Amino acid sequence: MLDTNFYKRLITPIIIAILLVALVFLGFYPNVSMILGGIALFLIGMEYMESGFRTFSGGMLEQVLEKFTNTTPKAITTGFVATSIVQSSSLLSVIVISFLTAELITLASAVGIIFGSNIGSTTTAWLVSMFGLKIKISAYAMPMIVMGILIPIVLKDKAWKGIASILIGLGVIFLGIGYMKDGFEVLKEGMNLASYAMDGYLGVFVYVLVGAVATIIIQSSSATMAIIITALATGQIEYANALALAIGANLGTTVTAVIGALKSNENGKRLALAHFIFNMITGAIAIIFIYQLTDLVDFISSLIGIGVENYAMKLALFHTIFNVVGVLIVSPFIKYLVTFLNKRFIPTSTEVGKAKYLDSSILAIPDVAMSAITKEVQHLFANGFKIIIHGINVKKKNLASDMDTKQVIQDAYSSEYIDIDAFYRYKIKGIYGQIIDFATRAQGNMNTEENSHNIEYLYKLKVAARDIVEAVKDTKHLQKNLIKYSKSKNTYVKEQYNQLREDLVVLLRDINSLATVKEQHEVVLILSKAKLHSQRYDMMANGRLDNLIRENLITAEMATSLMNDSTYAYDISKNLIDMAEVIFVDTNLANNILVDDEDIDDLLSNN
């Protein structure tokens, strides 16, 4: 549950600190220094693996997480599979928090992914116990690292660069395990840590604490598990104590998550607490039933052919079993957990006039940042829409109903002027400013070559936000005469202004319906019609105005006002249609999918 920056800021100093301590020990206890060096290499390898997988997948992980998490079992399975492959639960946490903030997944799905991720993170123990100990794993490290360095020189493809990083990461991890193993073996000759073994529940509690503290210091349960397994394989710790250490590693990782969440947003805090609750319950179950679970491990080991004395693999099995048991026990209560978490952490950004979806934690993932900006522009539109409706003196409930348009304009919202400037400052200005600021920062995180489509769309979103602002400002100008002439004794001018309002009501109804229409062909049809209608209404308004002037039915002042206000009404329509094309038409549909001016001329001339 760490936010990206927090994790990145923390892991480098930890690696440096471990290496410095290793350096200090080099003169006195070279074997301890070797173990510490191994841990540092393991952590560096994990970092390489994570960044390599990101480059290799090119957004695939994000797509999988978004698509396959709509039910709890699916979310758990996806979390498990993804973490097993990526070997990084922190990477998954970062993506999940981003998705939550952008409302791409629900909190229930996110909690499911985190539960699954907990099981997935146990695969590290399996890998270390299966491959890391039986064979001289460090012998494979150098060829892998060399290949990882050579590949990007020969193959320039992005996917190959990712594979190269994964290879370097794996190589460095293997090297780290090798060093840890050698260190423990040499240490055994001078000092036997197994002599500190403790029996009974006292031993369980002490070793749980040691495992937790070690994980809090190293900030990686995978690294702690690698140390436990290598120490166990070299006989430096006893099996029973290793089990307790594994439980401690699970508990320790939640402390890391909680510390990370302190600086995170509400979604990060919700997930960190969910993770904490889950691991505490799982840990408590594992401690209470440690002897029964040990028997279960022995039983399953005999079934799947794990040797009686293969303690490393039995430890990996224990690690997996107690996490699976935890998931089975806690999963049925996800619904209640979600309700509790939502009540516990209420986002402060849901205040009116402030952005709802823009959070710095999602800037790191361009596609998610784009999604959030799109949603925020929709939020801005929802606020602007209300101001425009009231600005043309129409009630929102009437506009949303099936009421005849003539009746809608007759049932006025207010007989007085509405302070649109105040509404603008209260509901628009802040959000608009935040959108522009966030979009600029998001673009700073985008590689020009890889994200050209996002950068292009980002520009359109900024223009769409500006269109909303312009539409609100035009409404302010329009409102003045709308109210003035609605009370006029000249029925002709009054009628013209009512017609203008009626035309806008038709358009606003169309645009409002877009928020609920799912099918793209309907969206395209509604917007194309709106484009045609606004053009037609403008032509008709000009025609009517010419007649009124010619027949001296309105004064020169009225004519000027009508002319200006028809332009304002046309501009409001145009801005809203342009904005809707960006935020309601699927981004994958090519540019300018709606009918253009030439098409409209054809359509109008055919009528």
Add this chain to the structure above:
Amino acid sequence: MGIKKFIKSVKDTFDIKLSKKESKREKIKELIKELRTKRKEIREKIKDKKFKNKLEDLEEDYAIIKLQIKKSKKILRNLNND
């Protein structure tokens, strides 16, 4: 299996679109299909006397959809030629 082939098979299995161009092409194809269905639906309504009072609206929808299909096909052709 080459890396590109491997990625393609994963994409196909999970219905994941990696290329923007590929996604756009598929979306346009889908849109043309939906618009054609809608056009057929409207054509039938135009012939149906039940919708006589909505004839003007329906004819306008029909004309827009015809243009929209033409436009979408042109975009698809351009995407295929790129």
